[in-house]
Amino acid sequence: MSLSWINPYYLLVSSFLLINVLLGVSIYITLSTGQLSLGNAGFMSIGAYTTAILTTRHGIPMPAGIAAGTLLAAITGILVGIPALRLKGVYLAIATLGFGEVVRVLFVNWEKLTGGAVGIAAIPQMGRRILSIFRDTGFSPEDWGLRSNQFISLTVFFLLLAVTVLVILFFLRLGSGRVGRAYSAIRMDEPAAEASGINTTYYKVLAFTQGAALSGFAGALFAHVTSYISPADFTYHRAVEILVFAIFGGSEHLLGPVFGAMFLTAVPELLRPVSGYRNILYGIVLILVIIFRPQGWIDPPLIRRLRGGRTPESR
Amino acid sequence: MEMLTLASVGKNFGGLTALSDISFSVNEGEILGLIGPNGAGKTTLFHVITSVLRPTRGEILFSGERITGLRAHLIARKGIGRTFQNIRLFDRMTVLENVMVGRHGKSRTGTWGAVFRTRSEREEERRIREKARELLRFVGLSGEEGMPAGKLPYGRKRRLEVARALAGEPRLLLLDEPVAGMNDAETREIHELILSIRGLGITVVLIEHDMSLVMRVCDRLVVLNFGQKIAEGTPGEIREDPVVIEAYLGREEEDGGA
Numbered sequence: 001m002s003l004s005w006i007n008p009y010y011l012l013v014s015s016f017l018l019i020n021v022l023l024g025v026s027i028y029i030t031l032s033t034g035q036l037s038l039g040n041a042g043f044m045s046i047g048a049y050t051t052a053i054l055t056t057r058h059g060i061p062m063p064a065g066i067a068a069g070t071l072l073a074a075i076t077g078i079l080v081g082i083p084a085l086r087l088k089g090v091y092l093a094i095a096t097l098g099f100g101e102v103v104r105v106l107f108v109n110w111e112k113l114t115g116g117a118v119g120i121a122a123i124p125q126m127g128r129r130i131l132s133i134f135r136d137t138g139f140s141p142e143d144w145g146l147r148s149n150q151f152i153s154l155t156v157f158f159l160l161l162a163v164t165v166l167v168i169l170f171f172l173r174l175g176s177g178r179v180g181r182a183y184s185a186i187r188m189d190e191p192a193a194e195a196s197g198i199n200t201t202y203y204k205v206l207a208f209t210q211g212a213a214l215s216g217f218a219g220a221l222f223a224h225v226t227s228y229i230s231p232a233d234f235t236y237h238r239a240v241e242i243l244v245f246a247i248f249g250g251s252e253h254l255l256g257p258v259f260g261a262m263f264l265t266a267v268p269e270l271l272r273p274v275s276g277y278r279n280i281l282y283g284i285v286l287i288l289v290i291i292f293r294p295q296g297w298i299d300p301p302l303i304r305r306l307r308g309g310r311t312p313e314s315r
Numbered sequence: 316m317e318m319l320t321l322a323s324v325g326k327n328f329g330g331l332t333a334l335s336d337i338s339f340s341v342n343e344g345e346i347l348g349l350i351g352p353n354g355a356g357k358t359t360l361f362h363v364i365t366s367v368l369r370p371t372r373g374e375i376l377f378s379g380e381r382i383t384g385l386r387a388h389l390i391a392r393k394g395i396g397r398t399f400q401n402i403r404l405f406d407r408m409t410v411l412e413n414v415m416v417g418r419h420g421k422s423r424t425g426t427w428g429a430v431f432r433t434r435s436e437r438e439e440e441r442r443i444r445e446k447a448r449e450l451l452r453f454v455g456l457s458g459e460e461g462m463p464a465g466k467l468p469y470g471r472k473r474r475l476e477v478a479r480a481l482a483g484e485p486r487l488l489l490l491d492e493p494v495a496g497m498n499d500a501e502t503r504e505i506h507e508l509i510l511s512i513r514g515l516g517i518t519v520v521l522i523e524h525d526m527s528l529v530m531r532v533c534d535r536l537v538v539l540n541f542g543q544k545i546a547e548g549t550p551g552e553i554r555e556d557p558v559v560i561e562a563y564l565g566r567e568e569e570d571g572g573a
Contacts, residue, residue: 173430173432174426178443181419182416184405185405188408189405191387194386195365195388195391195396195397196419196420196480198420201386210426300407
């Protein structure tokens with residue numbers, strides 16, 4: 001059987017799509033407590049740079065590098081989250097956007113550590129790393145009729161797919177229990193949440209930190225998929241792109257930004273044949289959604305219909 | 316026994332004095348009515364007791380313990396539940412979920428328990444749901460568990476807010492105009508509900524404009540006017556109090572002139 005139809009390019013696009021899904025979930029988590037953070041590109045870059053520096057310059061194993069990147073993003077999230085609590089709505093959005101830019105400028109100028117505007121190249125690539133582990137055990141992808149680059153992009157894709165599914169399950173479960181109820185209560189009415197015994201400060205910092213950690217995690221994975229990062233990957237365009245996942249897909253249910261990230265990553269690729277018009281079409285699609293479905297494509301009533309009228313508490 | 320004690324509580328908003336030198340106590344097991352004309356400072360006083368607002372002066376003691384300025388969620392956890400004048404429900408949650416939120420302070424599952432659906436998490440969620448259903452029965456909303464709270468008719472929203480407050484197992488419940496905008500039949504039902512809340516051993520403070528309800532339900536009344544306490548006593552005493560009558564109806568001029 002020939003597997004030559006497996007196209008590494010589309011697998012790579014799909015891998016970026018999954019990373020975007022993780023970023024979409026990350027902005028949803030903070031939004032689910034009513035906080036609009038545009039700092040996720042900044043947290044993403046912290047995750048990416050941390051693991052890139054540790055694995056490339058110091059020979060730390062990749063999983064440890066990814067864990068360190070996630071952790072550092074989470075710690076930064078706590079530090080930014082606590083003062084950010086004093087801000088609401090658009091003020092919080094601007095402050096966090098500013099935070100992202102500060103991080104980016106820091107990475108541009110701290111040349112000794114980050115390579116400056118040039119960035120960091122030759123970051124260990126996760127597919128290649130897995131391939132070399134397989135080769136050490138005597139396996140070669142050619143036995144399965146796969147070229148090396150096909151094998152690499154397949155393992156990256158399936159690894160990211162597994163990770164993404166786990167992350168979505170993680171936050172779906174979190175959302176359906178006591179913590180998730182506290183998040184939604186804070187989003188819907190903060191004084192009433194306080195009066196119900198919810199420590200709103202704690203949960204807002206928790207959600208902010210979880211969002212930061214997930215962005216950092218997605219950034220770390222990104223570094224090991226592309227094997228090259230530079231500050232240009234984490235500009236405010238990225239921050240706005242992540243926001244658009246939530247606006248387009250819907251920010252009232254976790255699956256909203258998941259759908260938004262998938263759709264908005266796939267569409268430019270699908271529109272490649274009419275590449276001259278694709279940004280125009282992308283813009284038109286966005287405008288139409290904002291006009292006709294301001295809450296985004298996916299909202300809780302839609303989810304309820306899709307699940308056949310089952311209510312959340314009947315689990 | 317004194318459950319709640321206010322000692323010289325004052326609240327200023329800039330140069331405006333909303334409350335000045337308010338002192339009174341709420342005894343355990345009683346229903347205390349807080350009445351007064353519009354703008355007298357009744358709701359402000361609730362906000363100060365529950366730390367939505369910080370008092371400018373004075374002390375608040377709950378069961379002998381100083382709670383002045385404690386964070387609002389801690390006050391709820393100490394056992395003071397409340398409803399809001401303008402009804403604050405979580406509109407896009409279901410009726411049942413609203414009450415389950417009220418159970419927050421009485422449960423403890425964190426992120427990991429929820430994610431791994433540990434045995435203790437499932438057990439706790441079951442208990443929260445059971446308690447929430449019991450409270451919905453208590454306030455008469457059993458059939459409407461799955462309905463989004465925002466879609467409930469007005470009167471039922473008020474009951475739901477009471478159920479949510481009761482979910483935190485308060486020893487003191489502050490009700491801010493529970494029958495505002497209700498007809499006579501609905502008012503009578505809330506009247507009975509308040510009495511059955513007292514039957515649970517919960518002390519109640521009630522802000523209300525409906526004098527017939529206040530006179531029938533309350534053991535004692537505290538009257539505020541322009542941020543000051545002008546009277547305190549049983550409904551009978553308050554009804555005869557010339558200061559109160561003046562506050563509500565205005566002064567009668569001796570010579571009959573305008």
